[in-house]
Amino acid sequence: MYIGAKTKTGKESPVSAQSSGLSLSPVDKKMLSGSGERATHEAEAPSSNGEGSSSGNNSLDEQSRNEGRDAHYNEPSGAYSSTGDLLRSSSNNAGQGTSSGRRSSFGLGFLSSFTNSIRPQAPNVDSPQNFMSNSPTIANISQYTSGNGPGSFDILSNEQSHPPANTQVQSSSGSDIDAANDLNITRVNEVPEEDGSGGEGLLADETARIQQERESDNSNTSANVEQQRNRTSDSEQNSISRGVDKDGFFSVRLTPVIDHSSSTSGLYFSPVIRRIKPLTSIPIGRYTEKNKSAAHAPQGSSAPIVFKSKVVSRTHALFQCNKDGQWFLKDCKSSSGTFLNHIRLSRASEESTLMPLMDGDIIQLGMDYRGGTEEVYRCVKMRCEFNKSWQRKVNNFNLEIHQKLKSLAIGTSTNGENNQAIGKALAGDGLSECAICLMKLDPCQALFISPCSHCWHYKCIRPIIIKSYPQFYCPNCRAVCDLETDIEDDD
Amino acid sequence: MAALPKRIIKETERLVSDPVPGITATPSEDNLRYFHVTIEGPSASPYAGGLFKLELYLPDDYPMCAPKVRFLTKIYHPNIDKLGRICLDVLKDNWSPALQIRTILLSIQALLAAPNPDDPLANDVAEDWKKDEQAAIKMAQEWTAKYASTSSQ
Ligand SMILES: [Zn+2]
Ligand SMILES: [Zn+2]
Numbered sequence: 001m002y003i004g005a006k007t008k009t010g011k012e013s014p015v016s017a018q019s020s021g022l023s024l025s026p027v028d029k030k031m032l033s034g035s036g037e038r039a040t041h042e043a044e045a046p047s048s049n050g051e052g053s054s055s056g057n058n059s060l061d062e063q064s065r066n067e068g069r070d071a072h073y074n075e076p077s078g079a080y081s082s083t084g085d086l087l088r089s090s091s092n093n094a095g096q097g098t099s100s101g102r103r104s105s106f107g108l109g110f111l112s113s114f115t116n117s118i119r120p121q122a123p124n125v126d127s128p129q130n131f132m133s134n135s136p137t138i139a140n141i142s143q144y145t146s147g148n149g150p151g152s153f154d155i156l157s158n159e160q161s162h163p164p165a166n167t168q169v170q171s172s173s174g175s176d177i178d179a180a181n182d183l184n185i186t187r188v189n190e191v192p193e194e195d196g197s198g199g200e201g202l203l204a205d206e207t208a209r210i211q212q213e214r215e216s217d218n219s220n221t222s223a224n225v226e227q228q229r230n231r232t233s234d235s236e237q238n239s240i241s242r243g244v245d246k247d248g249f250f251s252v253r254l255t256p257v258i259d260h261s262s263s264t265s266g267l268y269f270s271p272v273i274r275r276i277k278p279l280t281s282i283p284i285g286r287y288t289e290k291n292k293s294a295a296h297a298p299q300g301s302s303a304p305i306v307f308k309s310k311v312v313s314r315t316h317a318l319f320q321c322n323k324d325g326q327w328f329l330k331d332c333k334s335s336s337g338t339f340l341n342h343i344r345l346s347r348a349s350e351e352s353t354l355m356p357l358m359d360g361d362i363i364q365l366g367m368d369y370r371g372g373t374e375e376v377y378r379c380v381k382m383r384c385e386f387n388k389s390w391q392r393k394v395n396n397f398n399l400e401i402h403q404k405l406k407s408l409a410i411g412t413s414t415n416g417e418n419n420q421a422i423g424k425a426l427a428g429d430g431l432s433e434c435a436i437c438l439m440k441l442d443p444c445q446a447l448f449i450s451p452c453s454h455c456w457h458y459k460c461i462r463p464i465i466i467k468s469y470p471q472f473y474c475p476n477c478r479a480v481c482d483l484e485t486d487i488e489d490d491d
Numbered sequence: 492m493a494a495l496p497k498r499i500i501k502e503t504e505r506l507v508s509d510p511v512p513g514i515t516a517t518p519s520e521d522n523l524r525y526f527h528v529t530i531e532g533p534s535a536s537p538y539a540g541g542l543f544k545l546e547l548y549l550p551d552d553y554p555m556c557a558p559k560v561r562f563l564t565k566i567y568h569p570n571i572d573k574l575g576r577i578c579l580d581v582l583k584d585n586w587s588p589a590l591q592i593r594t595i596l597l598s599i600q601a602l603l604a605a606p607n608p609d610d611p612l613a614n615d616v617a618e619d620w621k622k623d624e625q626a627a628i629k630m631a632q633e634w635t636a637k638y639a640s641t642s643s644q
Contacts, residue, residue: 437498475589
């Protein structure tokens with residue numbers, strides 16, 4: 001074996017026999033168990049008093065929402081809404097049909113969050129804990145659509161032909177979702193006297209509202225909810241799907257929103273992951289000498305979130321998380337404003353109320369100053385995701401592709417006898433272990449496959465790729481490859 | 492000090508759970524990148540019967556660069572100098588991050604079995620070795636008995 005034996009003369013030595021079979025551990029089949037982790041979707045029945053009334057408020061809501069949307073689209077991001085109902089304000093409105101206040105993010109962000117996650121679907125106003133957060137698979141979604149038995153309320157097909165009175169149904173699929181949202185929101189908003197809980201119930205009320213909205217965010221769930229209205233929820237499933245991790249933390253991931261179509265693209269930053277315990281909060285502010293360590297805090301820490309931008313105030317805003325894993329955002333008297341999906345939360349130097357957040361929301365801190373040409377005067381625009389919703393659940397497609405990749409890594413090398421030896425030794429397990437970090441190669445990881453069919457985590461091999469690019473020197477079999485080789489179809 | 496990379500933890504665990512015959516490598520208690528190593532002299536070599544102590548250190552950028560290994564036990568070998576430094580390609584320009592502590596130690600064990608006095612980087616022992624191989628082998632056996640015998644340690 002090459003690695004064991006070769007000295008400067010390349011003399012064959014007795015170690016080869018000894019060392020073969022030592023170099024790699026057996027394939028760990030555990031990855032296959034990932035398929036069992038698919039999220040479950042038992043929905044809690046909504047309380048009966050919220051049921052069955054698609055009401056007249058609906059078109060009004062729709063209208064005011066659209067007005068708000070238009071107004072803010074036409075204005076630069078700095079616009080402050082003076083009409084209070086455009087803000088997601090306090091819980092007092094929760095029962096009064098103020099769906100206008102909560103606007104999900106639009107366009108790609110909305111669509112991708114739609115396809116990437118099945119929203120929690122527990123519109124039970126009485127028990128906010130039933131809120132769920134799952135990451136679904138294509139399989140899940142098709143399950144939903146195929147799960148509509150006879151007599152169930154098939155929102156996707158019925159909506160078009162029999163629009164409920166006053167609901168503005170538009171023809172695009174996106175609008176179907178919107179319409180479905182309104183249906184559900186309105187239905188729940190009909191719950192009488194739900195706002196009587198007063199100040200102490202703020203978080204709970206907000207949670208309930210978010211649940212409704214989350215539920216309504218996914219039209220697929222509507223029918224499902226109908227179906228499952230009488231089922232009781234499984235509290236254990238709920239506690240898993242709420243997204244609390246094994247240490248009892250809830251998590252948030254922030255990634256920069258870079259708008260390439262605009263000349264000013266917002267501040268770039270590496271994705272930030274923070275974890276906090278329920279009922280705690282985490283400050284967001286400007287990077288200073290004092291909080292330097294927070295800027296280098298490891299992913300998953302509870303350190304403050306800091307940005308190197310002068311348009312961010314020292315104490316700009318905060319994230320807060322309730323006991324159910326619902327996250328909130330509050331502007332802490334920032335001077336340049338905090339925006340949630342383009343809507344400013346409060347006037348300069350005024351504190352905002354706690355705004356409930358959901359996956360895919362876009363938060364902007366401050367506004368570009370001096371045109372944002374200088375990095376330090378750029379606003380911070382970020383997409384947020386909560387409670388590990390960004391972690392992909394392995395689906396059948398992922399498994400299948402991974403299986404195919406494994407058969408690609410045949411582990412033969414023709415580059416000389418030594419190479420063959422090491423190639424065999426190191427590739428014996430095919431696509432099972434990354435020779436650099438010694439961890440498994442699993443579905444849904446970013447991988448790099450060299451022309452010699454060896455494979456590593458992209459993150460692990462990247463330093464080697466860039467060191468001598470486009471020459472690539474395979475660490476496993478020592479084959480030298482040209483990564484810029486023309487790609488041709490050979491017939 | 493930064494946290495120990497998972498790779499090093501894994502390698503250490505595997506050295507314990509699946510030890511290499513004739514070789515031990517134990518991490519130091521106060522520095523998990525520093526290993527106490529012993530290698531038994533290969534049976535058909537002038538080093539047979541000897542137990543050689545080495546030290547092995549994993550630098551910060553390991554596995555992107557090779558471990559640093561040195562003999563602590565005196566040894567008469569054309570590719571190992573007075574300070575115990577080892578002339579071996581896989582420790583230098585032929586290092587690959589796909590190699591591991593265990594493969595490196597196996598390579599060293601192989602080097603004991605197959606001294607290479609023709610290596611251009613070999614030391615003055617190599618000259619003796621080439622002039623009179625029998626005398627050199629005898630010398631190597633004597634040193635093994637004197638410095639590396641298991642009974643004298
Ligand atoms: Zn890796
Ligand atoms: Zn290769």
